[in-house]
Amino acid sequence: MTTSANKSIRAQSQTSAPDVAEENVVRVRGLVKRYRDGTAANRGIDLNVRRGEVVSILGPNGAGKTTFLRQLTTELKPTSGSVEIFGVNAVAEPESAKRMMGITPQEGGVFETLTVLEHFELFARFKGLRRREARLAAFDVADELGLGAEINKRVGHLSGGQRRRILIGLALLGRPPLLILDEPTTGLDPASRQTVWKVIRHVVAEGSTVIFSTHYMEEAERLSDRIGIIESGRLAAFDTLDKLFARLERSYRVEFSDPFDPLVEKSVRYFATFAEAQEHTASEQLSEYSIARASLEDIYFALTGERFVKAEEGEGA
Amino acid sequence: MKRITDILCVFRIHLARLRREAGPFVLAALIFPTAMYLFAVAVSGAEEISDEKRLRFLAGSIVFSLSMTSISWLGYLLLENRFTGRLKLFATLPLAPSSYIFGVIIFALAQAALGTTTLLIVARALGVRANVSIASLSLVVLLTMLCLCGLSVSIAARARSFSEGSLLTDSLGAGLVFLAPVYYSAQAMPAALSSVSKWLPTSFAASGVQTALTGNFQAGTELLALALMTLMTLSLGFRLMRWREE
Numbered sequence: 144m145t146t147s148a149n150k151s152i153r154a155q156s157q158t159s160a161p162d163v164a165e166e167n168v169v170r171v172r173g174l175v176k177r178y179r180d181g182t183a184a185n186r187g188i189d190l191n192v193r194r195g196e197v198v199s200i201l202g203p204n205g206a207g208k209t210t211f212l213r214q215l216t217t218e219l220k221p222t223s224g225s226v227e228i229f230g231v232n233a234v235a236e237p238e239s240a241k242r243m244m245g246i247t248p249q250e251g252g253v254f255e256t257l258t259v260l261e262h263f264e265l266f267a268r269f270k271g272l273r274r275r276e277a278r279l280a281a282f283d284v285a286d287e288l289g290l291g292a293e294i295n296k297r298v299g300h301l302s303g304g305q306r307r308r309i310l311i312g313l314a315l316l317g318r319p320p321l322l323i324l325d326e327p328t329t330g331l332d333p334a335s336r337q338t339v340w341k342v343i344r345h346v347v348a349e350g351s352t353v354i355f356s357t358h359y360m361e362e363a364e365r366l367s368d369r370i371g372i373i374e375s376g377r378l379a380a381f382d383t384l385d386k387l388f389a390r391l392e393r394s395y396r397v398e399f400s401d402p403f404d405p406l407v408e409k410s411v412r413y414f415a416t417f418a419e420a421q422e423h424t425a426s427e428q429l430s431e432y433s434i435a436r437a438s439l440e441d442i443y444f445a446l447t448g449e450r451f452v453k454a455e456e457g458e459g460a
Numbered sequence: 461m462k463r464i465t466d467i468l469c470v471f472r473i474h475l476a477r478l479r480r481e482a483g484p485f486v487l488a489a490l491i492f493p494t495a496m497y498l499f500a501v502a503v504s505g506a507e508e509i510s511d512e513k514r515l516r517f518l519a520g521s522i523v524f525s526l527s528m529t530s531i532s533w534l535g536y537l538l539l540e541n542r543f544t545g546r547l548k549l550f551a552t553l554p555l556a557p558s559s560y561i562f563g564v565i566i567f568a569l570a571q572a573a574l575g576t577t578t579l580l581i582v583a584r585a586l587g588v589r590a591n592v593s594i595a596s597l598s599l600v601v602l603l604t605m606l607c608l609c610g611l612s613v614s615i616a617a618r619a620r621s622f623s624e625g626s627l628l629t630d631s632l633g634a635g636l637v638f639l640a641p642v643y644y645s646a647q648a649m650p651a652a653l654s655s656v657s658k659w660l661p662t663s664f665a666a667s668g669v670q671t672a673l674t675g676n677f678q679a680g681t682e683l684l685a686l687a688l689m690t691l692m693t694l695s696l697g698f699r700l701m702r703w704r705e706e
Contacts, residue, residue: 219705242554247552250545250548252544
């Protein structure tokens with residue numbers, strides 16, 4: 144799937160990245176972003192990302208995920224704290240740091256009068272690929288993202304999902320050693336989302352590191368080595384899925400509905416063991432229920448408290 | 461070498477826009493200025509219009525075309541890039557903001573060359589007798605464009621919204637021409653306005669273009685003034701155009 148051009152560029156970018164003694168390719172310390180109006184979007188984030196890892200960043204809307212990623216990509220200057228990308232100080236040397244990154248911004252726009260091929264070719268040239276390499280890389284990336292049939296079409300004629308895939312493709316060009324993708328699959332249909340997941344797995348298999356934000360728990364669960372949850376500008380948790388599960392004292396979930404009023408929203412209760420969960424269903428004489436291990440969504444809600452806030456609002460109404 | 465490639469890629473991206481959506485350019489850089497020339501000739505009042513007046517109107521129309529190309533049309537494109545997220549794509553790349561600015565300026569210069577040449581051909585067809593000094597005209601056009609592009613870059617970099625920015629570029633694009641004594645003499649203006657308008661870049665540009673159209677190289681004052689203004693507006697543009705938000 145990947146031509147020699149893309150591989151050679153990939154090798155170049157990886158060798159051009161300064162050797163770091165430790166495995167951490169991204170090192171963030173005490174990252175604070177306070178806007179002029181006093182809003183503190185990030186309140187002291189510390190985080191290391193190891194080479195070859197896939198890290199997902201979750202959090203409610205407005206929690207500070209995008210602000211955090213924009214500081215990693217050098218788009219936003221931190222109020223204080225440091226960001227190192229492959230040992231390069233990204234705050235002081237943004238252009239050098241960006242040479243090692245492929246970035247998909249959350250709200251990036253495409254050029255409607257350019258074709259898909261022109262987009263990929265021109266942006267590959269910006270990334271330092273020679274004309275021939277740029278052309279090969281353009282076809283490669285278009286094929287990887289399922290845009291081969293659209294390669295000569297103007298972007299203005301493509302759907303929103305196809306445009307989103309072009310933005311992801313722009314980040315992949317030249318196979319940078321670090322990919323930072325801000326909600327890459329938002330607005331994509333299930334098939335396109337699967338294509339993007341496949342591409343992420345593929346670049347990671349080739350040695351790249353990926354950091355992405357998402358609202359889809361399933362996506363984070365399937366792709367990530369470690370998951371970070373940002374809540375009110377702080378990194379509330381950052382660990383592997385197993386370790387995040389271990390944080391839950393009650394990791395069995397019973398979901399049940401009222402058999403006499405099926406239109407009422409299902410209720411959920413958590414238990415420490417499977418036996419306790421079963422006991423509850425028996426003692427309550429539940430006829431329609433399911434028992435399952437807690438999911439990432441449960442951890443997310445436990446850490447962010449989002450569901451409980453909603454429940455309280457519902458009760459008050 | 462990377463820098464030159466970057467500049468040319470920015471230029472090519474915008475050229476594709478011009479190739480596929482030439483309408484606004486043709487309207488702003490050719491049709492309106494030609495119409496303004498014909499209008500100025502028609503309302504000049506004299507039955508037999510002098511060559512000097514025709515050259516002044518032609519110079520005015522060339523400056524009008526440059527102003528529409530560099531401020532209204534280029535400003536619109538730059539604002540569109542910024543407010544539709546396209547600028548973010550450039551900001552994600554290892555690309556210096558100055559390469560982006562140079563790329564769009566080269567794009568504007570190419571349009572200016574095309575627009576000015578076409579207007580000269582149209583003027584010839586309309587019977588204007590000009591003895592054009594190519595070198596002098598090129599220099600005046602170059603400096604005028606650089607100066608006005610600096611203004612568009614500054615507006616596009618600082619506008620708080622697309623509508624605010626486009627209103628500014630539109631009014632500046634047309635206003636700078638109509639406030640300068642290019643279609644009428646400075647004596648016809650109110651004194652207060654005249655003292656302001658003589659310092660506008662378009663006033664120096666019109667005077668420089670008119671001199672160049674008579675085959676004269678002696679546009680030293682105009683060139684010097686335009687060079688100084690270019691230095692100011694471009695410095696401001698480069699200073700304001702940044703990838704990184706504070």
